[in-house]
Each structure stands twice: as structure tokens, then as C-alpha cells.
Amino acid sequence: MTTHRERAPIADALDRYRERKGTSFHVPGHKNGRIYESHSQVAGMLLDAMRVDVTEISEMDDLFQPEGIIQEAQELAADCFCADESFFLVGGSTAGNLALILTVCATPGDMLLVQRNVHKSILNGLKLAGARVVFLRPEFDQHSGLAIAPSLNTIRSALDAYPEAKGLMVTMPNYYGMGSDLRPIAEACHERGLPLLVDEAHGAHYGHHPELPRSALACGADGVVQSTHKMLAAMTMGAMLHVQGDRLDRGLLRQRLSMIQSSSPSYPLMASLDLARRLLHTQGADAFTAGLAAVAAFRRGLAQLPRFGLLQPLQPGEPAAGPAAAAYTRQDPFKAVIYDRTGALSGYALQRALEARGCVPEMSDEQRVVLLFTLGSTLDDANHALWALMHIVEQGEEPEGIRSGGEKDGSEAGLINGPYLNQAGYTMFKPVELLSNEDVETSLDRSLSQTQATDEPHVSTWNNLQEENPYSSPITFSIQPISQDRVEPIAVTESTGRVAAEMVIPYPPGIPILYPGELVSYDMAERLVVLHQAGAKCQGVNDTTLATLLVFKQ
Incomplete structure (x- = not known):
């Protein structure tokens, strides 16, 4: 017998729609993909998606006034992610960030405290709101120089200095999977009656397995945005916004969501959110077993390749290096961030070398490459990446990227003569300044x-x-x-x-x-x-x- 958690209301409704094979007298204009059935160049998988690409017809509910399958799907998501209420997003985490800012900064001139190294969507939300912003300087991991979140002391100081602020917005984890415990930050906000907003785009999987960090909601955040498509199993652009407590005006939040999202949301996209939730709801921690085994195998193999280093926080017993150590205490195990210890290959060059061998990384910077594993990764994936790295070593990949003195492959020298800069535009070691x-x-x-x-x-x-x-x-x-x-x-x-x-x-x-x-x-x-x-x-x-x-x- 099917339990409540095994239901996927939106996906099930689309299956019923496809099986009925009714004649479409509604948008979209491709008429369930029929217009392309005679076009051999249109991939079959795209036609399959078009056959369930519907609109707000009978039985399909309305994302912005849900009363049926969408309401049920969102209630199931709230139960799965331990939220008071969850909202499906069809515009990625960008839509959630915009809606949260427009809700908290409801009047032009309202003030928000914001971590400086944030995604562009947050900056755009601040523009739309006409907000006043106090930017908080992030802490830096002393080993990598990468920017993390602001320290608790910085946050408390800013909260004391600007009691008129409407809330605090931070990003956790960052793109590299780096983070720390949000509970003290949530407590600092709640002591002043303010909401904590978290861009948790890369942490939708957090809290669903003992080896994963605690989720932002579990740490006390009031509004959390997650890219369900990034680390879980939804389609691209599928995301969720979770809220808890009474510090956010949910009526206003619903209004803002209807303003910044399409009035014709994608039902296949919402169905994928529904299915991603069901996978977690029914399998629980077991959903991550294969993926964690794959990344563990990769880490063991990487340890046998001394040329390549792996980003990780201080291990137990290692001496702390100032307040930054407290800002990087957790690493997403699914984010394997590697670099060439010799410096012969920049991150960009290492990414190109991996791609030439059939491995496509998530991203790279001047030094590092981010290999993203998920619950869908396998041991074959790990072995492929290790094989590629072994071949890079054995075949003596030609060094590329920035050399000492700022030269690249014989090009003219630039300004660079010192350490690499981190992703937020800062360097840990101050060069000689051109201007006083x-x-x-x-x-x-x-x-x-x-x-x-x-x-x-x-x-x-x-x-x-x-x-x-x-x-x-x-x-x-x-x-x-x-x-x-x-x-x-x-x-x-x-x-x-x-x-x-x-x-x-x-x-x-x-x-x-x-x-x-x-x-x-x-x-x-x-x-x-x-x-x-x-x-x-x-x-x-x-x-x-x-x-x-x-x-x-x-």
C-alpha cells in the first residue's frame, strides 16, 4: 500500500494526463509535442517532456494559489525538509533570494545586513528593493585564502551598530562546500527579534545523512533558499524556499513570489521537485550511500597521487589559525576541491586537462577545480576521475596558466607578482601598493x-x-x-x-x-x-x- 510519503502528486497527475491522450485545446502551442513528431531532428526525450508540458488546466492546480496537487506536494516538501512551509521555485534559487529580500525589505530604504561575497541574485534583489545595505566582511580560510562567512563577532558588532536593520542574509555553504555552524548566528539574530536568511543553494542535501552537515533550518534560520537541482535530483532551475517561525510575513512572501516568477510555471519542472523530495522522503539516509561511497573511493585514490591536494578544514588536533578557523569547520563531503601542489597547472588548465579525458568538473578558479559528487554518483565516476588524474601525471601535461611574474605562455607581463587571489577578490598577503x-x-x-x-x-x-x-x-x-x-x-x-x-x-x-x-x-x-x-x-x-x-x- 502506498504511504503518504511515497506520493508524488504533481508527477502522478502528469502521468494520468499523458495516459488519457486527450486533445489539447490549451497552451502551450506545441500541443503535447505533436507538432514535432514528424521532425526527426527533435530528440525523443524532448518529445516525452512536451507530452506532459501542461498549464493550469483542470486537476493541475495553480502554483500561486495552490489548493490541490501543488499544495499537497509543497506540504510533503515541508515535512521532508522540516520546515513550517515550503514553496516550489521554477526560477532557481535566484527567485527565492529575490522574494526573501523583497519581503524583509518591504519599503525602499529598509536596511539589511549582508555577507559581502554573495551571489549576484542577492545584489539584484537589493536593487529591486531599493534597500540600504551594510556589507559584512567575510573571514578567510588561512590555508586556501578562500572567503567564507563573516565571523560571529563581526555579525554581533554590525547588529549592535545598526539596530534598525530588518535582518541578516548569509551564504552557507559556499561554492566550494565550505561552511560552519549557523546556530550561534541564528541566536544572535533572534536575540534582537530579527530573521536570519540563508542562501543554502548548495546545501539542499544537508541534514539528510549523518555524514552531512546540519541544515540551515535545523540551525534556526527563518528563511532558507535551496537549489534542489544542484545537489539533489530535480531538473535545472528547480529550487525550494523553506520558512519557519513567525519572523517573516508569509502573506507578503507569497505575493512577492507571484511577482518575480512566471505566471506559466513549468509542470515538468515542478514534478521533478516532487520526485526529488519523494526520493529523500522514502529512502532517507540510504539515498546517499552510493554517492558517499564514490567520493570516499575518490579521496582514497587521490591520497595515492601526492601531486594533487584536497581542500579540507583543520583536522582534530591541528592548531587553529585565528578566527578564520572557526569560520571553516565543515566541508561538504560531496565537493572534492583539488589543486596541483606543484603549481604547474592552474585550476583552469587542470579543468581543461580533465575535460580532455572525459571528466567535466563543476568549475575552476586560478588554483582549484571543484569536482561535484552527488547521490547519483557511482564508483565508476570516481575511478574515471582518478584515471584522468593519473594520466595527467604520467603524460606530463604541459603547464598552462599564470606563471610567476604574471606571464602566461610567453605573453607580456602583467601586475601579478605574488600569491593568487581568492574567489572574493582578496589576497591573504598584501603586495606593495601602487597608491598610498x-x-x-x-x-x-x-x-x-x-x-x-x-x-x-x-x-x-x-x-x-x-x-x-x-x-x-x-x-x-x-x-x-x-x-x-x-x-x-x-x-x-x-x-x-x-x-x-x-x-x-x-x-x-x-x-x-x-x-x-x-x-x-x-x-x-x-x-x-x-x-x-x-x-x-x-x-x-x-x-x-x-x-x-x-x-x-x-
Whole structure:
């Protein structure tokens, strides 16, 4: 007999619709894929999806006024993920982040505390809300230099300094699977009656197996966004928003979700969310057995290849290295982040070498490659990756990427002469500055006075050179565009001390390293040159090669 948890209401309804083979007198126009049945170039699997690509007809319910199968599916999701209420998202975690911000910052000028190294969707949500933002400086893993979450001390200080804030938004885990315990952060927010919002896009699987970290909801978060398609088994763009407690206005949240999502949501996509939930609900921790065995086998094999290192937090008994150690205490076991210990291969070059051998990584940066395992991974996958790495060693892969002194494959030297920069645009070791702090502050003041005189929006975080500041001053975000006659392109090698007029978003992971109005520090100029020379893909820029940067005119 089928139990309640074994039901998949949306998927079951679509199966019934397909079996009836009724004549469609409704959208979409492809009429259950019939228009393509005589087109041999249309893949059969796409036709199968079209046969259940329906709209809000009888029995199919309405995502924004659910009373039937969608309501039941969302209630089952809430039960599975231990939420008070869950919402299906058909626009990825982006839709959830936008809706949460527009709910908490309901009035233009409302203030939100935000971790600085956040996904671009959060910045866009702040613009849409017209919010005032206080950015919190992240801590850094001392070994890798990668940015994690802000420290508890930074969060408490910012909460004390800005009691008018409407809440706090952080990202946990980051793209590399790094994180820490959110419980003290939730407690700090709740002591002041404020909600904790968590972008948990990469942690939808958390809390469902003893070897996985505790979920944000279990740590006390009030609103949590998860990309169910990333680490679980939904289709791309399938995500969920989970809420608990009474610190969020759920009526307003529903309204915001209906505003920023399509009024014609994909039913196959929602069905995939339904099926991903059912898999967890019925199998529980057993759903992860094969995937965890695969990644464990990969880690054992990697230990036999001393050329390659593996990112991981401090092990028991290792000495802590300052407050950053507390910010990185948990690693997602499904994220195997590897790097070439010799430095001969950059992360980008290592990714290309793996792809040439049939292994397609999730992403890479200047040093590292992220191999993403999930509950769908197998021992064959692990063996394939190990075989590829062994061949890279045995075949003596030609070194690529940035060499000492900033040269790439004989090209002209750039600014780089020192350590790699981390994903958030900071470096752990300060190079010699091209400008003194006084010179940079003068340049920034001059740029600000020129841009503010026009009464157009100006968005700025704190000066990157002033890393002793744990949080920024309040910054007003606006959706109003920047006038093009106020900006100009300059070479990235000459950008130190100038004020950026565009976002620079390495993708993946989609975390802006520069915002319009932010001063370009020496460190940032270095990073831009690295990205340019490595051929990194960036969004938000006018020059996709990143040879030039759009800045405010002086």
C-alpha cells in the first residue's frame, strides 16, 4: 500500500494526463509535442517532456494559489525538509533570494545586513528593493585564502551598530562546500527579534545523512533558499524556499513570489521537485550511500597521487589559525576541491586537462577545480576521475596558466607578482601598493563627489584596501541605471584607484567581485589581470575579455 510519503502528486497527475491522450485545446502551442513528431531532428526525450508540458488546466492546480496537487506536494516538501512551509521555485534559487529580500525589505530604504561575497541574485534583489545595505566582511580560510562567512563577532558588532536593520542574509555553504555552524548566528539574530536568511543553494542535501552537515533550518534560520537541482535530483532551475517561525510575513512572501516568477510555471519542472523530495522522503539516509561511497573511493585514490591536494578544514588536533578557523569547520563531503601542489597547472588548465579525458568538473578558479559528487554518483565516476588524474601525471601535461611574474605562455607581463587571489577578490598577503591609502582615499572622494552631484544612484562597498573594517557604512541600492556619459573604459592594468561602473562577476560561481561605485584596489586590479590572462568567463562586463573595465570618469 502506498504511504503518504511515497506520493508524488504533481508527477502522478502528469502521468494520468499523458495516459488519457486527450486533445489539447490549451497552451502551450506545441500541443503535447505533436507538432514535432514528424521532425526527426527533435530528440525523443524532448518529445516525452512536451507530452506532459501542461498549464493550469483542470486537476493541475495553480502554483500561486495552490489548493490541490501543488499544495499537497509543497506540504510533503515541508515535512521532508522540516520546515513550517515550503514553496516550489521554477526560477532557481535566484527567485527565492529575490522574494526573501523583497519581503524583509518591504519599503525602499529598509536596511539589511549582508555577507559581502554573495551571489549576484542577492545584489539584484537589493536593487529591486531599493534597500540600504551594510556589507559584512567575510573571514578567510588561512590555508586556501578562500572567503567564507563573516565571523560571529563581526555579525554581533554590525547588529549592535545598526539596530534598525530588518535582518541578516548569509551564504552557507559556499561554492566550494565550505561552511560552519549557523546556530550561534541564528541566536544572535533572534536575540534582537530579527530573521536570519540563508542562501543554502548548495546545501539542499544537508541534514539528510549523518555524514552531512546540519541544515540551515535545523540551525534556526527563518528563511532558507535551496537549489534542489544542484545537489539533489530535480531538473535545472528547480529550487525550494523553506520558512519557519513567525519572523517573516508569509502573506507578503507569497505575493512577492507571484511577482518575480512566471505566471506559466513549468509542470515538468515542478514534478521533478516532487520526485526529488519523494526520493529523500522514502529512502532517507540510504539515498546517499552510493554517492558517499564514490567520493570516499575518490579521496582514497587521490591520497595515492601526492601531486594533487584536497581542500579540507583543520583536522582534530591541528592548531587553529585565528578566527578564520572557526569560520571553516565543515566541508561538504560531496565537493572534492583539488589543486596541483606543484603549481604547474592552474585550476583552469587542470579543468581543461580533465575535460580532455572525459571528466567535466563543476568549475575552476586560478588554483582549484571543484569536482561535484552527488547521490547519483557511482564508483565508476570516481575511478574515471582518478584515471584522468593519473594520466595527467604520467603524460606530463604541459603547464598552462599564470606563471610567476604574471606571464602566461610567453605573453607580456602583467601586475601579478605574488600569491593568487581568492574567489572574493582578496589576497591573504598584501603586495606593495601602487597608491598610498591617502592617495586612494583622495581619488575615491573625488570620484564620489563627481558622481553624487548628478543625483544618480551610487552603490559602493567599503574600500578594499581597508580590510580592518569588519563591515561597511550603509549603502543605498537602486535599480536606476548609470548614465553612459559618466563612464569610460580603461585598461585593467590602469584601474587601481578608479571607481568601477559595472559589475564583474566570474561565472561560475556568480559572486560579483566588483560592484558599480566600488573603488578598485591594487589587489583587485591584480585579480582582474589574472582573470583576463586566464581567459575566465565573466558576466556583467562590457568587455567580455576583461582587458578593459568600465569606470566612472574622473
